[in-house]
Amino acid sequence: MLAQGDNTKDPSVLDVMKNIIKLRDKKPGNVYLGLVHRLDRPTSGVMVLAKTSKALSRLNKQFVDKTTSKTYWAVVSGEAADKPTRLSHYLLRKQAQNKSYAHKKEVPNSKFSELIYTKKLALNRYTLLEIELLTGRHHQIRAQLSAEGLCIKGDLKYGAKRPNKDGSIHLHARELTLTHPTLKESIGFTAPPPKNPVWDAALKRA
Numbered sequence: 001m002l003a004q005g006d007n008t009k010d011p012s013v014l015d016v017m018k019n020i021i022k023l024r025d026k027k028p029g030n031v032y033l034g035l036v037h038r039l040d041r042p043t044s045g046v047m048v049l050a051k052t053s054k055a056l057s058r059l060n061k062q063f064v065d066k067t068t069s070k071t072y073w074a075v076v077s078g079e080a081a082d083k084p085t086r087l088s089h090y091l092l093r094k095q096a097q098n099k100s101y102a103h104k105k106e107v108p109n110s111k112f113s114e115l116i117y118t119k120k121l122a123l124n125r126y127t128l129l130e131i132e133l134l135t136g137r138h139h140q141i142r143a144q145l146s147a148e149g150l151c152i153k154g155d156l157k158y159g160a161k162r163p164n165k166d167g168s169i170h171l172h173a174r175e176l177t178l179t180h181p182t183l184k185e186s187i188g189f190t191a192p193p194p195k196n197p198v199w200d201a202a203l204k205r206a
Contacts, residue, residue: 003038045173046191058181069177072131075170076150084118100139102147
């Protein structure tokens with residue numbers, strides 16, 4: 001599902017949640033809901049939406065100031081390092097292809113990108129990685145892992161050999177921690193991965 005509507009007119013998380021709130025709270029007019037951050041369409045996991053413009057502004061600032069903490073899971077092929085590994089690249093986004101390319105050295109219009117991955121467990125033919133995202137770039141995890149020969153299961157755009165039947169990829173926003181915009185308390189969210197044999201095996205042993 002799209003995070004936010006586009007010219008395809010396909011259902012989006014934002015529109016679906018607005019409708020749920022409208023029905024739940026019996027709101028007569030339009031429902032305000034702000035998109036704090038996005039997930040790529042084929043990924044899964046935690047998303048945060050803001051119910052007021054003030055909450056949206058305060059939450060956006062946390063993401064800009066990098067005071068939030070985001071952890072992802074990825075199921076990949078290829079040889080992952082046995083110890084925590086920091087990946088640093090310069091990502092160049094090609095909008096016409098909706099794809100980002102990872103470069104070891106800076107190139108014009110590229111953005112510095114960094115993450116840390118930890119090998120969590122070995123699965124049959126795949127490896128489960130836990131990823132701490134240090135910067136937030138377009139397709140960052142997908143592009144950086146692919147550049148290191150670690151292709152996310154189902155991600156044809158970044159080198160996977162086969163698609164997943166449902167069009168998803170095995171990249172999951174597992175945990176998100178932030179400060180509540182009005183209570184000022186630290187709150188954390190954990191999302192279960194989708195139900196399928198590979199994620200089920202990972203969740204059982206993780």
